[in-house]
Amino acid sequence: xxxxxxxxxxxxxxxxxxxxxxxxxxxxxxxxxxxxxxxxxxxxxxxxxxxxxxxxxxxxxxxxxxxxxxxxxxxxxxxxxxxxxxxxxxxxxxxxxxxxxxxxxxxxxxxxxxxxxxxxxxxxxxxxxxxxxxxxxxxxxxxxxxxxxxxxxxxxxxxxxxxxxxxxxxxxxxxxxxxxxxxxxxxxxxxxxxxxxxxxxxxxxxxxxxxxxxxxxxxxxxxxxxxxxxxxxxxxxxxxxxxxxxxxxxxxxxxxxxxxxxxxxxxxxxxxxxxxxxxxxxxxxxxxxxxxxxxxxxxxxxxxxxxxxxxxxxxxxxxxxxxxxxxxxxxxxxxxxxxxxxxxxxxxxxxxxxxxxxxxxxxxxxxxxxxxxxxxxxxxxxxxxxxxxxxxxxxxxxxxxxxxxxxxxxxxxxxxxxxxxxxxxxxxxxxxxxxxxxxxxxxxxxxxxxxxxxxxxxxxxxxxxxxxxxxxxxxxxxxxxxxxxxxxxxxxxxxxxxxxxxxxxxxxxxxxxxxxxxxxxxxxxxxxxxxxxxxxxxxxxxxxxxxxxxxxxxxxxxxxxxxxxxxxxxxxxxxxxxxxxxxxxxxxxxxxxxxxxxxxxxxxxxxxxxxxxxxxxxxxxxxxxxxxxxxxxxxxxxxxxxxxxxxxxxxxxxxxxxxxxxxxxxxxx
Numbered sequence: 001x002x003x004x005x006x007x008x009x010x011x012x013x014x015x016x017x018x019x020x021x022x023x024x025x026x027x028x029x030x031x032x033x034x035x036x037x038x039x040x041x042x043x044x045x046x047x048x049x050x051x052x053x054x055x056x057x058x059x060x061x062x063x064x065x066x067x068x069x070x071x072x073x074x075x076x077x078x079x080x081x082x083x084x085x086x087x088x089x090x091x092x093x094x095x096x097x098x099x100x101x102x103x104x105x106x107x108x109x110x111x112x113x114x115x116x117x118x119x120x121x122x123x124x125x126x127x128x129x130x131x132x133x134x135x136x137x138x139x140x141x142x143x144x145x146x147x148x149x150x151x152x153x154x155x156x157x158x159x160x161x162x163x164x165x166x167x168x169x170x171x172x173x174x175x176x177x178x179x180x181x182x183x184x185x186x187x188x189x190x191x192x193x194x195x196x197x198x199x200x201x202x203x204x205x206x207x208x209x210x211x212x213x214x215x216x217x218x219x220x221x222x223x224x225x226x227x228x229x230x231x232x233x234x235x236x237x238x239x240x241x242x243x244x245x246x247x248x249x250x251x252x253x254x255x256x257x258x259x260x261x262x263x264x265x266x267x268x269x270x271x272x273x274x275x276x277x278x279x280x281x282x283x284x285x286x287x288x289x290x291x292x293x294x295x296x297x298x299x300x301x302x303x304x305x306x307x308x309x310x311x312x313x314x315x316x317x318x319x320x321x322x323x324x325x326x327x328x329x330x331x332x333x334x335x336x337x338x339x340x341x342x343x344x345x346x347x348x349x350x351x352x353x354x355x356x357x358x359x360x361x362x363x364x365x366x367x368x369x370x371x372x373x374x375x376x377x378x379x380x381x382x383x384x385x386x387x388x389x390x391x392x393x394x395x396x397x398x399x400x401x402x403x404x405x406x407x408x409x410x411x412x413x414x415x416x417x418x419x420x421x422x423x424x425x426x427x428x429x430x431x432x433x434x435x436x437x438x439x440x441x442x443x444x445x446x447x448x449x450x451x452x453x454x455x456x457x458x459x460x461x462x463x464x465x466x467x468x469x470x471x472x473x474x475x476x477x478x479x480x481x482x483x484x485x486x487x488x489x490x491x492x493x494x495x496x497x498x499x500x501x502x503x504x505x506x507x508x509x510x511x512x513x514x515x516x517x518x519x520x521x522x523x524x525x526x527x528x529x530x531x532x533x534x535x536x537x538x539x540x541x542x543x544x545x546x547x548x549x550x551x552x553x554x555x556x557x558x559x560x561x562x563x564x565x566x567x568x569x570x571x572x573x574x575x576x577x578x579x580x581x582x583x584x585x586x587x588x589x590x591x592x593x594x595x596x597x598x599x600x601x602x603x604x605x606x607x608x609x610x611x612x613x614x615x616x617x618x619x620x621x622x623x624x625x626x627x628x629x630x631x632x633x634x635x636x637x638x639x640x641x642x643x644x645x646x647x648x649x650x651x652x653x654x655x656x657x658x659x660x661x662x663x664x665x666x667x668x669x
């Protein structure tokens with residue numbers, strides 16, 4: 001039976017009040033920001049600030065918190081006939097609910113506040129907040145956000161489990177527990193989160209799962225949350241590039257500050273998790289110890305063909321996604337490279353976009369949040385393939401457009417920090433510069449180089465030029481489908497298309513960029529249609545026995561296959577030198593082997609720290625883990641983890657039967 005957990009609210013307040021932030025607006029009792037569109041005050045910011053004030057607990061804080069909570073709760077839609085009753089206006093200034101996700105952000109602050117410190121509020125505010133949470137949870141249930149909308153689905157689970165427990169509403173809480181099981185099963189059956197490898201949203205997911213494990217009373221859900229947080233944190237650690245400290249691509253979703261590395265290096269986020277105990281300590285080994293170079297590949301949806309591959313070298317990380325998330329492809333970085341630039345404030349970044357009408361930074365705000373940063377959206381449909389430091393990427397436009405230009409753009413941030421530009425074997429000292437058909441472009445900057453071999457674009461008029469230009473301080477390789485007077489571009493059965501082969505290298509591997517361009521030009525770039533039908537487009541690059549290619553159905557714009565010299569590129573749940581996941585019942589990494597039921601399971605191995613971790617996602621089944629010098633046998637366990645750390649074994653699992661048998665080590669108490 002679910003009981004209210006208000007009784008957990010204990011503890012005295014701090015001796016000093018929190019400093020009032022400079023953006024606090026006492027006229028409306030919310031934090032705000034002013035842009036060219038006016039002044040705006042977020043309801044979610046009000047909820048978070050109020051929760052921080054109540055947690056600090058000084059009498060001055062509590063008095064201010066009551067005013068902030070009043071302003072925040074006044075943003076809630078409470079009209080009985082309103083379609084989004086219980087939700088919140090994103091901004092105080094909004095006339096109605098514009099973003100239904102607002103309720104998730106507000107409740108994820110209010111519910112923990114009430115669990116921990118409800119006794120610090122006045123009786124009147126205590127009642128108002130609980131009533132607000134009850135209404136908000138009703139709207140969350142009505143929305144029933146799909147589990148593929150991963151970050152909001154995790155918020156739904158977090159708010160519904162903990163909110164139902166807070167209110168003593170078993171039906172609400174059970175809905176949350178069930179959704180947790182559903183989301184875990186879907187995610188693990190594919191590999192990683194549907195909104196994959198996002199510097200913003202994967203971090204939000206991990207934080208939400210950690211908070212869920214900390215706050216829910218439901219033991220099964222706590223274990224599931226810890227296990228999933230560990231699995232996602234492992235993915236994050238394997239994508240942090242050690243040379244730059246950045247969260248390497250590809251990204252399902254990202255905003256311009258993280259795209260251009262204008263925020264703090266993401267390695268600090270993982271280090272904070274470790275320092276705070278939010279994720280297991282072995283994540284530090286996954287972050288530090290994989291031998292370079294190495295490749296990690298994961299699948300977010302095998303059914304929809306969503307794979308992400310990242311290659312780490314000492315000086316660079318290259319990442320390619322097969323495709324982006326449906327509905328969020330415009331926010332994706334599906335071709336991306338980070339590289340070391342000694343002495344620079346931030347590393348170099350290369351990324352790709354399909355753009356029309358010469359759009360550039362500043363043309364679009366994120367969502368309804370008019371205080372958020374502007375972004376350079378991808379307007380095309382992309383497919384990619386990667387093997388090591390080699391990649392193939394192809395684009396078509398996203399639909400019917402009135403435009404004066406349509407092009408694929410490969411963008412190097414900070415043109416001033418580019419050291420060399422080569423078109424073929426000719427060095428280019430200034431841009432704009434034309435690129436002839438069949439020529440390889442090489443850009444050398446910092447400790448890395450990138451070669452781009454354009455596929456001849458479909459010419460829709462105007463000559464379809466390929467050229468290097470400078471745009472707002474960045475270097476851009478433009479591969480046009482169209483450039484000329486305004487016209488209407490309509491997708492046809494033989495779709496207009498453009499693309500490229502790209503290869504990254506350490507700067508020290510070649511005498512200069514010209515030598516690298518000559519090496520890449522030795523290979524053959526095939527751009528044609530296979531025998532089985534002219535609607536299929538095949539792009540393949542080959543050199544010295546290595547091949548990389550992909551095939552697209554032009555009529556449907558679907559990815560048919562990808563391959564390299566070893567054969568078809570599959571859809572691995574997780575594949576890397578130190579971690580692997582599958583659903584076969586047997587997972588091996590190095591000399592370590594996990595045997596379990598035929599359900600998704602993963603294994604991390606780090607011989608440097610004598611650490612092995614097994615994760616299992618399924619019903620209770622017998623399980624055996626063999627590591628160098630030892631073994632663990634379990635009569636049966638469901639979802640959970642087994643950690644072998646220097647001989648000490650810990651088991652955190654659902655449905656554990658019997659006492660684990662340990663050889664060569666010891667079972668932790």
